[in-house]
Amino acid sequence: MNKQDVKLVIVGSIGIDDIKTRTEDRKDLLGGSLPFSTAAASFFTNTGAVGVVGDDFPESFSKRWQSFGTDLDGVQHVTGSTFRWSGAYDDNMIERETLKTELGVFEDFKPILPVSYKKAPFVLLGNIQPELQMHVLRRAKGARFVALDTMNLWIEIAKPALKRVIKKVDLLTVNDGEARMLSGKYNMLDCAAELMKMGPSYVVIKRGEHGALLFSKRGVFIAPAFPVDNVVDPTGAGDSYAGAFMGYLAQRGRVSEKALREALLYASVIASFGVEGFSLDCFETLKFSQIERRMKKLLKMISV
Amino acid sequence: MNKQDVKLVIVGSIGIDDIKTRTEDRKDLLGGSLPFSTAAASFFTNTGAVGVVGDDFPESFSKRWQSFGTDLDGVQHVTGSTFRWSGAYDDNMIERETLKTELGVFEDFKPILPVSYKKAPFVLLGNIQPELQMHVLRRAKGARFVALDTMNLWIEIAKPALKRVIKKVDLLTVNDGEARMLSGKYNMLDCAAELMKMGPSYVVIKRGEHGALLFSKRGVFIAPAFPVDNVVDPTGAGDSYAGAFMGYLAQRGRVSEKALREALLYASVIASFGVEGFSLDCFETLKFSQIERRMKKLLKMISV
Numbered sequence: 035m036n037k038q039d040v041k042l043v044i045v046g047s048i049g050i051d052d053i054k055t056r057t058e059d060r061k062d063l064l065g066g067s068l069p070f071s072t073a074a075a076s077f078f079t080n081t082g083a084v085g086v087v088g089d090d091f092p093e094s095f096s097k098r099w100q101s102f103g104t105d106l107d108g109v110q111h112v113t114g115s116t117f118r119w120s121g122a123y124d125d126n127m128i129e130r131e132t133l134k135t136e137l138g139v140f141e142d143f144k145p146i147l148p149v150s151y152k153k154a155p156f157v158l159l160g161n162i163q164p165e166l167q168m169h170v171l172r173r174a175k176g177a178r179f180v181a182l183d184t185m186n187l188w189i190e191i192a193k194p195a196l197k198r199v200i201k202k203v204d205l206l207t208v209n210d211g212e213a214r215m216l217s218g219k220y221n222m223l224d225c226a227a228e229l230m231k232m233g234p235s236y237v238v239i240k241r242g243e244h245g246a247l248l249f250s251k252r253g254v255f256i257a258p259a260f261p262v263d264n265v266v267d268p269t270g271a272g273d274s275y276a277g278a279f280m281g282y283l284a285q286r287g288r289v290s291e292k293a294l295r296e297a298l299l300y301a302s303v304i305a306s307f308g309v310e311g312f313s314l315d316c317f318e319t320l321k322f323s324q325i326e327r328r329m330k331k332l333l334k335m336i337s338v
Numbered sequence: 339m340n341k342q343d344v345k346l347v348i349v350g351s352i353g354i355d356d357i358k359t360r361t362e363d364r365k366d367l368l369g370g371s372l373p374f375s376t377a378a379a380s381f382f383t384n385t386g387a388v389g390v391v392g393d394d395f396p397e398s399f400s401k402r403w404q405s406f407g408t409d410l411d412g413v414q415h416v417t418g419s420t421f422r423w424s425g426a427y428d429d430n431m432i433e434r435e436t437l438k439t440e441l442g443v444f445e446d447f448k449p450i451l452p453v454s455y456k457k458a459p460f461v462l463l464g465n466i467q468p469e470l471q472m473h474v475l476r477r478a479k480g481a482r483f484v485a486l487d488t489m490n491l492w493i494e495i496a497k498p499a500l501k502r503v504i505k506k507v508d509l510l511t512v513n514d515g516e517a518r519m520l521s522g523k524y525n526m527l528d529c530a531a532e533l534m535k536m537g538p539s540y541v542v543i544k545r546g547e548h549g550a551l552l553f554s555k556r557g558v559f560i561a562p563a564f565p566v567d568n569v570v571d572p573t574g575a576g577d578s579y580a581g582a583f584m585g586y587l588a589q590r591g592r593v594s595e596k597a598l599r600e601a602l603l604y605a606s607v608i609a610s611f612g613v614e615g616f617s618l619d620c621f622e623t624l625k626f627s628q629i630e631r632r633m634k635k636l637l638k639m640i641s642v
Contacts, residue, residue: 125524126524220429220430221566221567221569222565223565223566223567224567244545244548244549245548245560247565253635253639254565255639255640256549256562256565256639256640258560258562261527261551261558261560262525262527263525263527263528265525292642295642296642299642331557333642335557335559335560336559336560336640336642338596338599338600338603338637338640
């Protein structure tokens with residue numbers, strides 16, 4: 035792959051996860067938002083990853099990750115321990131409890147954009163500290179369309195900084211709970227109106243198994259989730275969703291209402307494959323023909 | 339209206355409600371499942387109501403109800419008190435607490451179908467005791483398409499009787515919690531498969547603000563809810579939804595996959611108007627042109 039061709043840059047966390055579900059107890063899985071989002075995006079476009087790992091990060095993880103075609107030049111290898119997260123899901127795979135969070139090298143993370151990333155027209159500021167999102171945004175000189183994902187933690191402890199970076203992005207994506215926290219409203223239409231006042235032209239409110247809502251000046255798009263009957267591990271579903279969404283947009287090159295809507299459907303499809311296995315397992319064997327087949331099914335499920 | 343023309347018969351409860359919301363405290367409202375479902379259905383087809391009221395039921399309620407064109411010949415007036423329900427909603431209009439339930443004359447209700455109802459091709463067995471649903475079904479000799487709605491209470495205390503009547507209907511509609519209770523499964527695809535094994539060719543799983551899922555041999559339809567920014571009172575939304583759905587089908591006369599999908603969209607639209615006021619308030623002034631306008635908006639919100 036030609037490094038000048040990176041079309042989408044994503045910054046996020048890279049972790050090693052231990053995950054318990056009703057039936058399984060898995061240790062040392064490749065996790066964090068970045069592997070999910072970049073692998074999902076790489077089905078559509080040349081994607082560059084910006085993150086950090088410690089010296090305990092297995093070489094096999096990097097190889098596996100690279101097999102998706104993701105550019106890892108933006109992943110710094112530093113002395114110390116990789117970010118570790120451990121969680122347990124309830125029997126229904128909806129609620130989860132965090133058992134352990136060890137920031138490790140992620141605590142002093144300072145993102146560095148390789149030269150070849152600076153011209154990338156699409157940027158996804160994944161869920162990290164808002165100051166670091168701003169840092170990346172300032173360096174991404176070629177950015178034409180920037181999306182930002184965040185989480186309750188930053189809304190609680192870094193709201194002013196978060197609002198400063200939200201002001202500068204084109205699209206904000208949050209889940210329904212975060213939309214409420216950030217906007218101070220309850221009803222989704224009110225939340226979206228409030229969030230758009232903060233700056234972004236587009237707001238995507240993710241509702242897990244219920245899909246998502248896209249808000250723009252053009253109105254609302256009710257994006258369905260692809261119904262999955264065998265959820266093995268929902269970890270990273272929101273990251274895969276955001277990554278696939280931006281990957282598809284970057285591939286299209288132009289952000290139209292139609293492209294945004296299609297991107298959300300592809301995002302549902304990719305996320306639905308992702309949750310059918312642990313870590314990136316299901317992406318590893320996923321062929322584009324399978325993605326297209328599920329996309330057709332999804333289109334049938336929403337057409338009248 | 340010609341009595342022979344009743345196309346849809348609905349049986350259900352008729353009540354007088356007291357409802358508390360964050361901002362209002364309203365007493366003595368026309369409520370129960372039947373006024374909502376029949377009024378909603380009456381926008382589309384000639385609908386006959388089967389229910390019971392006591393001698394305290396105000397004449398003004400009957401007049402108001404009849405103003406929708408609903409046939410009330412199947413509403414028995416007996417000595418005693420009308421069913422009374424009282425509830426309070428949380429600030430977000432999602433969770434509610436039942437403060438009072440007085441069955442009154444509903445306790446000894448024995449549905450009677452007027453002769454003019456017996457040829458009706460469409461029947462909605464609203465949420466009442468399963469034995470009474472069966473009683474109505476046996477008498478509805480002209481029924482070609484029968485839908486059944488139920489609730490957690492009957493799943494808990496009358497499951498065998500409920501399953502006997504479910505076996506005989508074409509379509510079962512329940513909410514997601516009830517689908518789980520009744521099927522013993524959690525995932526919606528598993529629930530639907532299990533419920534279809536009980537007899538119905540179609541299952542509609544209602545998910546409130548998240549819309550509904552229609553399951554048939556043909557696959558899944560993901561039906562959106564129409565987003566409402568001003569929910570005044572959600573009481574009866576599920577009943578209006580089921581009533582409008584069956585009303586539209588009865589108007590079409592033929593049950594095809596396309597008609598079912600359109601019916602669910604109209605149902606979302608009607609329910610969205612219903613929750614914008616207390617009791618039947620918003621239906622009272624609702625014109626068909628407004629319904630069509632909102633239907634067009636909804637179609638835009640789901641088209642790619």
